[in-house]
Amino acid sequence: MNDEQRMLADMAGDLFTNLGPDAAMKDHWSAIEEVALTGLLLPEDKGGFGGSWGDALIAFRLAGYHALGLPVVEAVVAAALTQRPEGRGTIASRTEGTVSGVTFTGRISGACLASGADYIVAPCPEGGSMVLSVADAKVEAHENLAGEARDGLVCTGTSVERIEADVFAFGALARVAQIAGALDAALEKAVNYANERQQFGRPLAKFQAVQQNLATFACEAAAANCAAMGAAQAMSRGEAPFEIAAAKLRANRAVGIGTALAHQVHGAIGFTEEYPLHPLTRRLWAWRSEFGNDSVWAEKLGQTIVARGAENFWADLTALTG
Amino acid sequence: MQTFVTEPLDWPATAPELRNQVRTLVAEHGNADPVARANSWAKPDPEFSRKLGAAGLIGMIWPKEFGGHERSPLERYVVLEELLAAGAPVGAHWIADRQTGSLLLRYGSEEEKRRWVPGMARGEVYACIGLSEPNSGSDLASVRTSARRDGDDWIVSGQKVWTTNAHNAHVMIALVRSEAGSERNQGLSQFVIPMDAPGLTVNPIIDLAGGHDFNEVFLEDVRLPSTALLGTEGNGWKQVTAELSLERSGPERYLSSMALLVELIRFAGDKDSESLRALVARLAAETWTLRLMSASVASKIARGEDPALEATIVKDLGNSFEQAMPELVQAAVDIDPAGPEALGLVLGHLLQTSPSFSLRGGTREILKGIIARGLGLR
Ligand SMILES: Cc1cc2nc3c(=O)[nH]c(=O)nc-3n(C[C@H](O)[C@H](O)[C@H](O)COP(=O)(O)OP(=O)(O)OC[C@H]3O[C@@H](n4cnc5c(N)ncnc54)[C@H](O)[C@@H]3O)c2cc1C
Secondary structure (H helix, E strand, C coil): CCHHHHHHHHHHHHHHHHHHHCCCHHHHHHHHHHHHHCCCCCCHCCCCCCCCHHHHHHHHHHHHHHCCCCCCCHHHHHHHHHHHHHHHHEEECEEEEEEEEEEEEEEEEEEECCCCCEEEEEECCCCCCCEEEEHHCCCEEEEEECEEEEEEEEEEEEEEEEECCCCHHHHHHHHHHHHHHHHHHHHHHHHHHHHHHHCCCCEEHHHHHHHHHHHHEEEEEEEHHHHHHHHHHHHHCCCCCCHHHHHHHHHHHHHHHHHHHHHHHHHHHHHCCCCCCHHHHHHHHHHHCCCHHHHHHHHHHHHHHHHHHHHHHHHHHHHHHC | CCCCCCCCCCCCHHHHHHHHHHHHHHHHCCCCCCHHCCCCCCCCCHHHHHHHHHHHCCCCCCCHHHHCCCCCCHHHHHHHHHHHCCCCCCCHHHHHHHHHHHHHHCCCCCHHHHHHHHHHCCCCCCCCCCEEECCEEECCCCCCCEEEECCCCCEEEEECCCCCCCCCCCCEEEEECCCCCCCCCCEEEEEECCCCCEEEEEEEEECCCCCCCEEEEEEEEEEEHHHHHHHCCCCCCHHHHHHHHHHHHHHHHHHHHHHHHHHHHHHHHCCHHHHHHHHHHHHHHHHHHHHHHHHHHHHHHHCCCCCHHHHHHHHHHHHHHHHHHHHHHHCCCCHHHHHHHCCHHHHHHHHHHHHHHCCCCHHHHHHHHHHHHCCCCC
């Protein structure tokens, strides 16, 4: 991390610690606006931070780490894709319907807190993405497993602006970063718990079976974090279809192993509503589906690799980095 | 908590050129046998080692004074990953290049350095690792092979086992108890032992697949000059810990089975199968991630840090990945693992050899113990 990134990490870390999973739009969104965080990826002449995807990774990872209850990540991505400094944007993962000219008729789903948003970026059925004003659609409230708003939007001849960037891929990149953070947070909780909780007259941490489980967990959290870093770094090229697919696949795998071990180490207390493990693990389970589950990304990536052929695999892999 | 702090990677500007150099060299030498490709760093081929040496691709980071090339650690990393990905037969010199040469340069007497290192850099002098003994495996601090003084000389007696490459090697660095009556990690020293020393014998141990990679080494009153003591007397445990870092941190811990993934991609190209494509994608995603992790360890080493914990994580993940892969491929592809098709042959080979991946260089349980310590659990 450079100095600016350390400042960003400190600022976002403090802010997200205070806000946490229970932050509410009406009470707390102003705290995000005050620091203009949604302009993280906008150039400075548009009032943004002029941040890189490496900077975004830091903020998104911390949002995951603190299971932040506000759609900051989505607002940052929406602003970056549209280059709009004004208003709150958000993103959606799925679209069914047809675009004719500059209007869309159909249904958008997986919209990350559409109500109250000014505009939304959704996948366009004909490729790329489309931007529309939320006021022009009918919002149907829906939540993901973790209680995060994932609304539906019904559109009838709604006017849209088309953009080239693929919001689905950007959404996946954001989820990878959040998964990386949430896994590290769940690991930390599990390690602390193992050091505190006593059974058979000593801390759980002294039992080799528990140690080995937590070591396995640490490896998975490490893999998810490296995948997130690799994908974010690749974005400096402008797009990173291989890396985003690979990173989402790897992070999704880490979710399964990590959440299972986090709960195993915690015993029954971790299975309660009161204990703050589920804001992390339920999000992780939800995020594994969002912006592409394994089958979606595996088909995309598998097709590319198989079409390029065995002899190109390693050369292509190394060409991604140098 | 952030278990594995990753920084953006800076690959050396010379990387593309080095990649081409290695790819051309491997192609010219010929490397057609897929099973040999799946056995890369266990397969000795002195002719290939000499070619690599002549091309300046062994001892890349060693001083020129000792035949090295004073390149950067990341340049060396690029060469290593290219060799492994191609499945090139690097077994003869692998250990010398990876750890023995560096250890000699760091701790060795002037005499021993001059005697061994330049030949290692030429790809002509090979090494083996004398750690394990019949009663000392994971519990390495219990080694019993002993060294006692006799005038200026040392007399070494005991037995080493599972010694990979001992039958090709010219020299072994052994961990030995140099203080009679000492216990555990006290009183241990490392010695440089020529494999043709009188009193040293090597017996082959054949592995379950019929291969001959490791051996037992008997040491019966082997007389060594005082210069054969490596580093400081009694400092063996500390030195060996540093040696194990070199041994564990390289890309071979995830790149031993690239041949299987490549053959799977070839096989999937002829079939229109979504499940095969999904498997290819999963394995490729894992490979991509492990490559970043492994390179990140290399770049930390290049900056002079000691990423022992990260290296352990990469080895453990790499071993698990390489052990899962044959089983996944066997489940997905209806093919005879006894051959004759290339995919089957590679699969059959790795089904049999991959159990050793989480034993050699430290077992899974020992590695996870190290990670647990890093997490503050012990
Ligand atoms: C292919 C191959 C090449 C090798 N090459 C070399 C070489 O060149 N030089 C060399 O010196 N050695 C070499 N080895 C030996 C290797 O380092 C040892 O096999 C390894 O250290 C384990 O020792 P062991 O086989 O005696 O098993 P043991 O130590 O007896 O262990 C058996 C099992 O018990 C587990 N175990 C042991 N202690 C604990 C504990 N405290 N807690 C939990 N579980 C435990 C182990 O993890 C393992 O699963 C090689 C091994 C292989 C398979």
